[in-house]
């Protein structure tokens with residue numbers, strides 16, 4: 001990437017010899033991921049929106065607002081100048097709230113131009129006004145080949161990773177080469193990355209588990225116990241799989257780290273912001289009050305409506321996510337949340353645990369149709385993801 005002259009410059013870090021990478025966004029996940037990369041040997045330059053935050057990371061090796069008690073490595077520095085962050089970067093990672101991505105990319109685009117460096121989304125939301133996944137927003141705004149884009153996902157609660165608890169994640173790109181190049185840098189002794197080429201499944205896994213985690217939080221807030229939560233997690237995974245497969249994902253991706261793995265972590269942990277937001281709703285706070293109380297990003301709150309719109313268009317039923325929306329809208333008492341919507345005249349229904357096994361399997365039929373279409377079009381799906 002083109003080098004730019006900027007002042008003031010920080011002193012060269014002579015002891016860091018690894019490849020230069022940029023991480024845009026210095027919240028809890030951006031900073032943690034920067035630490036992961038630096039601990040793996042990379043020379044990391046973070047971009048922070050606020051000058052004082054960049055200063056604290058650069059000079060104090062701390063980010064007290066987002067990662068209290070965590071010492072950041074020497075190989076990680078920060079600036080609040082976007083051009084300086086991107087200067088010389090061989091890979092670019094982005095971790096800002098999903099609804100702010102598009103507007104920020106407008107400033108990024110002229111700085112990275114036509115370079116072919118991989119751009120990696122660390123985000124787990126969909127854009128509210130378009131329903132697009134973050135990799136799709138990247139593709140649109142950076143006008144770049146999807147093979148250059150990767151996404152990272154998995155059971156990745158930032159604070160645990162910042163504390164160096166052993167963790168696994170998936171790096172996904174339509175290009176195996178890009179996924180591997182990113183996975184090689186984004187790993188260290190406590191953070192292990194696997195790769196796949198199912199971008200749709202990997203991204204939607206991260207988006208959808210947030211919605212189920214809000215439901216679990218509601219259950220916790222109301223005071224229901226483990227049976228309710230286990231029922232919602234299990235049925236939630238079926239909903240996630242139905243939805244993702246209907247959008248073009250491979251069902252097995254939802255059984256992996258980016259699906260089931262992340263669902264377990266997010267639903268179990270009080271560290272999860274989505275879980276926390278749900279708990280407040282379950283305790284009787286309104287949506288507006290919850291938003292006021294949250295000082296970090298809970299992506300699930302903004303993703304509910306666009307996900308339900310996509311589900312409706314694809315003919316997929318998502319009863320748990322529907323109930324989350326009703327609680328958010330204030331049209332359902334949190335105490336009425338249940339593993340599925342029931343009515344008095346409901347007939348007993350077969351338990352369908354795998355996408356396409358049992359039931360009418362409309363999502364499965366669409367997946368087969370897509371596989372057939374991909375075969376006819378030489379292995380590439382309509383959205384450009386290779387399976």
Ligand SMILES: NC(=O)c1ccc[n+]([C@@H]2O[C@H](COP(=O)([O-])OP(=O)(O)OC[C@H]3O[C@@H](n4cnc5c(N)ncnc54)[C@H](O)[C@@H]3O)[C@@H](O)[C@H]2O)c1
Nearest residue numbers: 025026027028029030095096097100123124157158296297
């Ligand atoms: N924290 C985690 O454990 C975790 C783990 C995996 C993925 N993620 C995902 O990473 C993304 C970022 O989450 P986070 O945890 O870092 O959130 P956070 O709330 O800790 O930080 C959000 C970051 O986005 C920036 N931001 C917000 N609005 C902005 C705007 N308009 N312009 C520029 N920057 C803006 C903030 O300054 C901050 O740096 C989310 O999509 C989240 O789902 C988070």
Ligand SMILES: O=P(O)(O)OC[C@H](O)CO
Nearest residue numbers: 154155156157272273274
């Ligand atoms: O804190 P949450 O709810 O955004 O979840 C964080 C991560 O996505 C967990 O993998």
